[in-house]
Amino acid sequence: MTNLSRRTVLAGLAGASATALAAPHVRPAGATPGVTDTEILLGQTMPYSGGASGYADWGRAEVAYFEMINAQGGINGRHVRLISLDDGLSPPKTVEQTRRMVERDGVLALFGSFATSPNSAIHRYVNSRGVPHLFLASGASKWADPENYPWTMGWLPDYPTEAKVYAQYIMENDPDATASIFYQNDDGGRDFYEGFKAGFGDQVDRYLVGEQTFEATDPTVDAQIANLQQSGANYLFIIGQPRTMAQAIRGSYDSGWRPNLMINAGSASVSGTLEPAGLDKAAGIMSVAFVKDPTDDTWADDPGFLAWSAFMDEWFPKGRKSDVNTVYGYCMAQTMEQVLRQCGDDLSRENVMAQAANLRDLALPMLLPGVTINTAPDDYRPIEAMRLQRFNGAKWELFGDTIGG
Amino acid sequence: MDTILQTRDLHASYGAVEAIHGINISVANGGITALLGANGAGKTTTLRSICQTVSTRGEIEFEGERIDGLSTEAIVRAGIAHVPDGRGTFLGLSVEENLRLGAYTRIDTQNIARDFDRMYDYFPRLKERRTQQAGTLSGGEQQMLAIARALMSHPRLLLLDEPSFGLAPIIVQELFRIMQEINVDRGVSMLLVEQNAKLALDVADTAFLMETGEIVTSGDAAIVKEDETVRRAYLGY
Amino acid sequence: MDLFIHQLFTGLSNGAIYASMALAIVMIFRTTNLKNFAQGEMAMFSAFIAWWMLGLGVPYWIAFFITIAVSFVIGVLAERILIRPVMNAPLLSILIVFFGIFVILHSLAGWIFGYEVKVFPSPFPEEAVFGTYITNHELGTIAIVGAMLLAIYAFLNFTKTGLAMRGVAENQASCKLVGINVNWMLGLGWGLAAAIGAVAGMLIAPVVYLDPSMMSGVLIYGFAGAILGGIDNPWGAVVGSLILGVVENLLGTYVIETELRLSVALVLIIAILLIRPNGIFGRTIVSRV
Amino acid sequence: MSTATINPVLEPVKAPPGYVANRAILTGGSRQVTVLALIAVAIVLPFVLGEYRLFQATQVLIFAVAILGLNILTGYNGQISVGHSAFLAMGAYATAILGIEFGMPYWLAIPTSGLICLGFGFLFGFPALRLQGFYLALATFSLAVALPQLLRYKGIEQWTGGVQGLFVDKPAVPAGLPVTPDQWIYFVTLFVTIALFWAAWNLVRGPVGRAVIALRDHEVAAEVMGIRASIFKSLTFGVSAMYTGIAGSLSALSIQFVAPDSFHMFVSVTLLVGAVVGGVATIWGAFLGALFVVFIPNVAEQISSNATWAVYGAFLLLVIYLMPNGMAGGLEDLFRRLRARAPGR
Secondary structure (H helix, E strand, O other): OOHHHHHHHHHHHHHHHHHHHHHOOOOOOOOOOOOOOEEEEEEEOOOOOOOOOOOOHHHHHHHHHHHHHHOOEEEEOOOEEEEEEEEOOOOHHHHHHHHHHHHHOOOOEOOOOOOOHHHHHHHHHHHHHHHOEEEEEEEOOHOOOOOOOOOOOOOOOOOOHHHHHHHHHHHHHHHOOOOOOOOOOOOOHHHHHHHHHHHHHHHHHHHEEEEEEOOOOOOOHOOOOOHHHOOOOOOEEOOOOHHHHHHHHHHHHHHOOOOOOEOHHHHOOHHHHHHHHHHHHHHOOEEEEEEOOOOOOHEEEEEEEEHEEEEEHHOOOOOOOOHHHHHHHHHHHHHHHHHHHHHHOOHHHHHHHHHHHOOEEEOOOOOOOOOOOOOOOOOOOOOOOEEEEEEEOOOEEEEEEOOOO | OOOEEEEEEEEEOOOEEEEEEEOOOEOOOOOOOEEOOOOOOHHHHHHHHOOOOOOEEEEEEEEEOOOOOOOOOHHHOOOOOEEOEEEEOOOOOOOOHHHHHHHOOOOOOHHHHHHHHHHHHHHHHHHHOOOOEEHHHOOOHHHHHHHHHHHHOOOOEEEEEEEOOOHHHHHHHHHHHHHHHHHHOOOOEEEEEEHHHHHHHHHEEEEEEEEEEEEEEEEEEEHHHHOOOHHHHHHHO | OOOHHHHHHHHHHHHHHHHHHHHHHHHHHHHHOOOOOOOOHHHHHHHHHHHHHHHOOHHHHHHHHHEEEEEEEEHHHHHHHHHHHHHHHHHHHHHHHHHHHHHHHHHHHHHHHHHOOOOOOOOOOOOOOOOOOOOOHHHHHHHHHHHHHHHHHHHHHOHHHHHHHHHHHHHHHHHOOOOHHHHHHHHHHHHHHHHHHHHHHHHHHHOOEOOOHHHHHHHHHHHHHHHHHHHHHHHHHHHHHHHHHHHHHHHHHHHHHHHHHHHHHHHHHHHHHHOOOOOOOOOOOOOOO | OOOOOOOOOOOOOOOOOOOOOOOOOOHHHHHHHHHHHHHHHHHHHHOOOOOOOOEEHHHHHHHHHHHHHHHEEEEEEEOOOOOHHHHHHHHHHHHHHHHHHHOOHHHHHHHHHHHHHHHHHHHHHHHHHHHHHHHHHHHHHHHHHHHHHHHHHHHHHHHOOOHHHHEEEOOOOOOOOOOOHHHOOOOOOOOHHHHHHHHHHHHHHHHHHHHHHHHHHHHHHHOOOOOOOOHHHHHHHHHHHHHHHHHHHHHHHHOOOOOOOOHHHHHHHHHHHHHHHHOOOOHHHHHHHHHHHHHHHHHHHHHOOHHHHHHHHHHHHHHHHHHHHHHHHHHHHHHHHHHOOOOOO
16 A cells, blocks of 8 residues: 555656646747737736745735736736746745746736845846836835836835935924934845935934844844934834834833834834734834825725725735735736736737836825826836825824825 | 463564574573573574564563563563663663663552662662763673663563673673572572673573574573583584 | 843843743753754744634633643644654654644644734733833743743653653663653653743744744744753753843844844854853763773 | 674664665666766757746756755765755855956856855864764854855945845857857756766765765764764865855856845755755755755645645655655665566566
8 A cells, every 4th residue: 555655646746747847838929928819917926935924915915906807807808817926035936936927927027026135136137038027016226227127117115215204304303303223134124224324414423323233033122122222312213024113113112212213114004013013102103105004094985995995805805904015916906907008909018118107197096195106218116205104003194295206 | 490481483583684583482480591692693682572672473471471562661561671782771861860760660669769779789889879870880880780770670580681791700790699699589580691601501590592593402501501512512612 | 231231131031032942942852852943833833823712712821721732732743643754764854854844834824824913912911010121021931931941850850751751862772671652752752842832932922923933033042042051951951042142132232233143143152062062051971881 | 712792793773874875776887878868868958948947957957966065965974964055155156256356257156166165164164073963953054044144244245245135147158159048057057067966976986985974874983994084074064065055156147146035044954855855865866856846846836825835845744754765765666666567577
C-alpha cells in the first residue's frame, strides 16, 4: 500500500510540474496582448502572504469590482479580468509573477501592483517593454517621471508631498512647537522622512528634534518611544504598518508624554489602527484624507458611499467595510475603468497610456468632495489634492481647505 | 534449579542483516549464567533481543510468561534490568538522579529509600559522588553506577553486558566481588556477557558459548572452564 | 537618568515577553533536544483560539485555561502525527518539518481569522499602579513568567516525570531500559511546550496585538535570549531574555542607531557564545572517556 | 588471541548527521550519456521555451547553484546554515556595485563577486568553527538578519542604494550572436552552472571532498588522520559562500534589481528547503530542490490563492515523509523499483 501511495504522489508531483511547464502561451497574432473581442486582461501583484498580508483586501476589492463591471456587461462589450498574484512583497517574486503575466498570460497592462520595492523591481522592465504600469499602490514620488519612465504612473498622493503637509501645518499653526518622527525603516518610511524634513525647509533643525526608526520585526517599540519622549517634542509623526503604529500611539499615551500625533494616510484606518490603539488614546490624531472614510457617518446618506456599500455587500462580502483599503481599491479600479472606457475600441498599449494621461476632473464617488483626478502627458500624478482631518475619538473630522490639486 | 529465562529458536536482526540465528539459552533462577564468545558472535545482540531493543523472531519466556513482542518498558516492568554495553549512563544527570531513574517503574516509595542506602553500601564511591554529574565519574565508577541503576528497578534478572570493559583489573575484581554478593544477598539472577571468559567462568554456574550468531556449546561453568578444546578454540586462553 | 530608568524598565518588560517564549523553547528542548522554531506560530495560533472564545463571550480566565488545555492536546497530537514519522530522520529533515508547520499555521491563521491586527484583552486592570514606566500588564507578565519559571523548575527537578523527561532528552535508549515510555514523554514534552507557548501567546498578544505575524520578531528574540542564557536551563533562558531586552534598549539609546540594535545584539550574543559555547548559565555535559 | 577486548562489532545502524553520501542514480557510462543529453536539452531549451518559461529556467539554474553551495556546507560538511541569503545578497550587491561604481563588465563581476564571498565566508567560518549545531545556525541566522539591515543603513547608502535598492544592467549580447538578452543571460547562467557543478562533482570525489565528508561524520577521527579541521571547515564555508554568492550575482543580472527586501531571511530557509527536499549531500538533488522552490509555490497558488503557504507546507511535509532522503533519493528508489520490475533485467 505504501508503495502504491508513494508512487501516486510522485506521479502527481510530476504531473503538476509537467502541466506547469507545458501550458502553451497563446496570443492571437498581430493583436494587442490581453485584448480580444470579449475580454481585456489586466495583471497585478499583491502581498497575499507574508507580513503585509493585511493590505491584501486592496487587491481583492479591485478583483471584485471588475467582476461587478463584468456582470453589468463589461466595458464596451468586453469583460475585464484582473489576474492578481501573490508576491509576498519580495521583489524577485514580483519580477517572476509580472513576467508571467506579461509574457505568458499576455496582459494588456499592469494595474495596482502593491508597494514600492516590488514596483521598483519591475520599473525598468515594464518601461523597456512598453507595458502600461498603472496606478500603483505606492506613493513614492519616482512614479511620476513621464520623461524617463513613460509607462509607469502612480495613483496615491505622493508620500513626500503628504509629509510636507504635516510639516507645514506645524510651522503655520504652532510655530513655537517642536516635532519628532518615527518611521518604518523601509523605502516608504524614508520617503516620508525626507518629505517631512523638506517641509520644514531651512528651519528643519529648529523644528525636528527627534527621529527614530523601527523594523517590521521589532516586537515592541517602547524603547524608541521613550527616546522620542526624551526629545520633548510637541508633535510626533508616525509612519508604518498598522500594528506598530497602534503600539506607538498607545505607547506615547501610556508613557504620559502625549504629544500631538500625526499619522500617514495609508495607515489611518479606524478599525485597523485606531481601535487597536484605543479610541480614547487616538483622539486628536491628525492625518490627511482624499477618500471618504467608510466609518464616518457624515457620509451615511451620500450616494457615493451607498454605492460603495452596496458593492461591498454584493461583490465583496468577505471584505470589512471598516477597512479603508477596500475604498482605495474601489477608487483605483474605477480610475482604471475610466481609462478603459476612454480607450473605446483602440485598446493598444499606447492608447491606454495616452488615456491614462488624459484624465480630466474625474470625480469618483468615494473621493472627497473637491478631490478630483487629473493627469496629462507631463503630469503623472492622478491625485494631488487632500484635506486635513482630525480624529475626534469616534470618527475622522475633516477641517481646513483642500490642499494642493 | 528452575529456569527464570528461556529462549527458543531466537533470531534477531538489524535491518536486513540477521545477527543471531535461532538460539536456545536458559538462565537458572538465582544463578549466574555466562554468555561467552568472540567479537561479533552475537552476545550483545542476544541481550538486546531479550529487552526487545532489536527486532526478533522466536520465543522468549520469562518466569513462564512470553515476553517477546512486549515493549522494552514493559519488559523492564516485568522484572528484567539491562546494563547495556557502553553503560548507558545519563551523563548530564547527577549520580543520585541516575539512580532515581533506575527506580522509575517502582511505586513503593519507602523501599526505594532503603534501596538507595543499599546501593551506597555496595558502592561507597557512589555515595561520595552522589551530587556529581555522572559524566565526571571514572569508568569504573560509571560501571558501578550502571549496575546500581539497574538494580534500583528491583529486577529478578539482571543482564550485564561486558561489565569489565575498559576497567583496570583491580576495579574489575572489586566489581565482580560485589556482583556475586548481590547475587547471593538479593537472589538476583544474572546473565553475564563477557569477553574476559576466565573471569566470567569464575563467577558463573552455567555457560553458553556463542559463535557467529549461534550457540556452539553450553554446560556447567566449571566443566567448560576445564575443557581444553573449548578453551583453545573459543575462549583464547 | 530618567531616560536610563525608563529604558531599563522597558527592557525588562520586553525581556519578560521574550522570556515567556524562551521558556516554551527550553521546555521542548529539555525533552526532545530539538529547538522548535514553529513554537512561535503555535503560540500565535493558541492566542487566536483564545480570541475566538473570548469573542463568543467566554469569560477571560475560563478561555485562558481552556486554551492552555487545547494547546496541550494540539502539542501532543503534533508530536504524534507530524514529528514521530521523522523522529529518526536527520536533524535537517526535522528542521524542514518545523518550517512546514510554521508556514501552515501562519497561512491557516490568516485564512481563518484574517490578517488585520486585533485587540487582545489583558487580564490586568488598565490603571497603572506603578507610574508610567511600566504598565500593569507588563508587571503581570513578569509575574506570570516568574511563576511559570518556578513551576517548570520544580517540575523538572523535583518530580519523577520531570526527571524522566530530562533523561529522555539525554539518552532515549537508556530511558527505555529503565522502563520509561519514551514516546509518551516526547508527547508530554510537546504538549507542555505548547501549553507554555499558549500562555506566552496570550501574554504577548495584548502588547503587540494579535495577527498572524505577531510572533515573527518575538521568536527571534526568544531564541536569542534562550541561547544567550543557556537553552537547557529555564533560569538561564529567563535571565538571558531579560539581559537581551535591557541591553538591546540601552544599546539603541546610548550607543548605536536603533535600526542596528538587533544586528549588534546578535553579534554580541555570538561573541558570548564563542567564549561560553553553552550560554552564560548553560551547563557543559562532561564526558570522561 | 589475547584477552584485550574491543567492543562488540554489531552496533545498531545510526543515521549519520547528514544522509548517506553520494547516492548515484546512474553509474559509469550511462551517467555520462545522461549528463551530456541533459546539457544538450539545456542548450536547446531557450529556443523552444517562451520568454517567461526561459526566465523561470534561468531562476531554476540560479537556485540550483545557490542550493548546491548550501549543500556543500550542510550536506557534505554537516554544518547547518540558515544564513545563506546573506551570501546571496553579498554576491548580488557586489555585482551591482562593481558594475555601477567601477564599470566592471559582468563576466568579470561574476567571478569577482564569488571571490568576495569566498573571502567573507572563509573569515566567517573561522569563528563559526567554535559553534556547533544550533549555535552555528543562530550565528548564520544572525548574518541573514543583519545583512539586510546593514544594506539599508544610511551611512553606506551611497553605494548600496539604501532602502531603494539598485538597478543592474542586463548583460549585453556579444555582437553578432543571434540571441535575445534573455537567452544570453540564460546561457551565461547555464555556462556558470555547468562549470560549478562540474567543479563540485570533482571536488566531493577528490581528496578534499573525502576530508570534508570525514569531518562531518567523525571530526575527532578525521583530525587524528591529519585533517586540519579548522582550515578545512573554514574553507568549506568559503567555497559554499562562493557558490551561493555567484548565484546571487547571476540573480542580480537576471532580475536586474537588488534591494534589501529581496534577501529576507526567509530566502535562507527557502534554500535550506531546496537542499533537503532535493536531497542533502547529493549534487543533482540541488536541481530537484531548485525545481521545487521555484515551481511549487506557483502550483500551491493555483490550488488555493487564500492559503497558498499552507498548501506549500503540505507539499513540503509530503516530500519529507514520502522521500526521507529527498527527491534525489526518492527518484533513486523509484528507478530501482522500476528496474526490479522490468523483466529480463
